[in-house]
Amino acid sequence: MRFSSSYEPGEYESDIYAAWEASGIFNPKVPTVPIDNNSDGSDDRVKKSNQTFSIVMPPPNANGNLHIGHGLTIALEDSLTRYYRLKGDSTWYIPGADHAGFETWVVYERELEKQGHTRFEYSRDELYARVWDFVAKQRGNMELQLRALGASCSWDDLTFTLDENVIDRVYTTFEKMWNDGLIYRGEKLVNYCPKHQTAFADIEVEHQDEKGTLWDIAYQYDGGEIIVSTTRPETLFGDAAVAVNPEDKRYQNLLGQKVKLPLTDREIPIIADEHADPEFGTGAVKITPAHDFDDFEVGERHNLPRLQVIAENGTMVNVPEEFNGLTTTECRKKVLKTLKEQNLLRGERKIDHAVAHCYKCGTTIEPMLKEQWFIDVKQLAKLAIDAIEQDKIKFHPANKKNILINYYKGLKDWNISRQIPWGIAIPMFRKVDLSATDEPDWIFDRRTNLQEIEKAGVKYVRDEDTFDTWFSSSHWPIVCTDWDENNFSPYYPLNVMETGADILFAWVARMIMMGLYVTGEVPFKEVYLHGLVLDEHGKKMSKSKGNVINPMDLVTKYGSDAFRLGILRGRSAGMNQAFSENSVIAGRNLCNKLWNISRLIQSMTDETDINFEVSETVPREGYDPSEMSEAHDDGSERMGSKKLQNNINYTSNNMGEDWICREINECVSQVEKDMKAYRFAEAVEVLYQTIWDKYADWFLETQKVYKNIPLLKTTLETLLITLHPFAPFVTETIWQNLSWTEGFIAAAKWPSKLKFDPISAEEFESIRTIVSEVRGTLQALPGTNNVKKYGLLYDNDSIVNENMLIIKNLTKVPSINSLNGNPRGLRIALANHEIYLDVSEDIVMEYKETLTEKILSVGKELDALNARLMNPNYVDRAPAHLVKETRDGVKEKESLINRLKQQLELI
């Protein structure tokens, strides 16, 4: 016996993974043109394979640990990959690791702080080298965790986001964009975090509603004043105008009037602009083009000067002496105090307003005037919109299609500069010698390892900034599949892009634009987006709430398969859904069930081999999967219940065999459909039910009476292979332990359909009905331990007669005997067979009430069916097969009621 009595995943998983990895089955095969695959019936998969299946892993942070979202990602992606591998496709699941520019930088900077240093003590190149070492030391954890989760990816092809080929590709794109005029350097307001001292894309900023104060300040002029409302009095030093709405009657006469900026000697004009909302505050608003996004636009419309008054470290500059160098908070206090003293502060009120925060440290984002590199996104967005509107990419869930199109339509130019050292250097060099007027101010050059280059005798220095990580990430499908302009790649576009719905805009949207721009093709044919994994109460997981579930803990506790099965259950595309340990326990139980099923079948096989040497005489050829085909409707080739020779115990006609073949076929088809439609939870569900409720609880119980070893083997193999994509470890472990299987299940062939006799299969249903009703009736009878008390009687019923042993085993009744004479006891009415529970009249009397209730409930069902038939519109308009179904139903219910009534009369 090779199997221990329960499945202990920890004992096998790492060895199994190591064996897979060493075997090379995770590496992609070279796809080839199909060569006449019918003539010789050749089974060589590589030769036949002309299909590719490619998928990339959204690269986890190279120096981080996997969280629950990664666990879901891997469960989804690896199930797909393994499924298509079993289907015979050349599969390529490409793993990745992310330098995670800003994330890692934040961690590193904290590390520096702990050591009592700051980033400003080092040059950009020194910092880059230091972070590289830091990451190298941390790296590897997450790769081990990916293996523990069973990710069947091609490790030789792991791509790191700072690999040379990635940087090369990014520079090539940047150069192309530069030459195409899609890149420009602009002085714009950017979201700036004074703590991290870097700019952010709009998407990286988090808005939060906060209580704030709105102050009214008087801006005076000769003979009058205008009251402006502001939440940011400290920025008044940068004011360039006061704006009022052109429609606002109150201020018509003031347009063009110059007012004196408080606390200064400067004069600014009152202008008309729609930005000013007459309903808000006093209807007059101060315009600070250098420190507010709206004001920046107003400034552009009216050609106002942009005066910077807040420096990059968050302190005041270009302001009167007494305010200079103060932080914004200090400055606000002082400004308010001074205004009050000068009697210019006219009121204040509390308001709710949204404030932008750094998504990492929570510091208030300061809109800052900076020169940055921007991508003009109009053309790129159009490429993407066109492709999506032409359905070149299919979305799961489907509603993301329009959401994405809307996003592209409102997309603003993309700031790709970041002021952090940890990232890909921007390959642009600035002219130092401004007297060389004929030369361009900026030139593109790949030599970013140099700080300074010389071209045509002119010196240029490298831009210190690095790329936004999303700029390089947007090339991910291109770089992972080794696509290039000359050779393309048979794996590009990817079959599917699987990632979190939360980065639809940040990543998916940009990959689509970039893929189309660089290759002319969409980067993937389908997109599957998963939602957030919430805690068991449907709340977001967070460290502060303490409800974070670590996937690796669950893997250790219950096994990788249990985790995968658990996290896939009850999950559908794009939805944020709850997750609890219970679902993992259910998965673990399934693995254990399968383990014990296999243990039983192996022991049956061993026993047969020893006692009867059946393996020599069994008509095994009938079950060779390679020769299996669709079942014949006429049942002419009935393989499921083929009798075994040379063994008196086995000369049976077990209809459960045909039935299980039918059910397994149905299950396999359903899994195929579900995988095509990305319905992972449904695929797992149907497998769960087939394996447990049908195979173990019914079929195997019949096999304890009549063994059909070849069929047991075939059906077990079929179920193992079909479950393998979702539970790779336990299926492989079993496969390796079974005495008759060869190779890796991970590289096995997807099962073909089993042959069976549909009539037998259907007849087995009535056995199931009999058994269920006997069980139910026994439970409902008064007293306990009824199972042992009462036998069954049958009258002239061939189905019961032929399946007596099976019924006996399934119901556990002590005896089944032919009824001699008049019927007695309690009739098992549902299945319409002549079968009775041999109970005394007293017991039957006590059952009377139950029987009456049953008649009533069936009567209700009958009434409902009849009511439908009484409706002439139904009979006329509903499809014929439904009407027939209803009529058959009526007959069935009527005869059931009759049988029940007869029973009642007998009492």
Added chain:
RNA sequence: GGGGAUUUAGCUCAGUUGGCUAGAGCGUACGAUUCACAUUCGUAAGGUCACAGGUUCAAGCCCUGUAAUCCCCACCA
């Protein structure tokens, strides 16, 4: 302000082009127990499918409206 979702059993969710007599897992109750598995087996209870209208022979599903919950985008001087 713009957009997207969700609402079905105590909990978490299925329910695909309308055919439903609405399912599953967990939980609950009752019963079982040597011979694959207590990580087990059997049986059962549990639902006005959020609400109100409409379309249809037929609505959990389609249409209109309402309510609640959640998410995204933009903006809030």
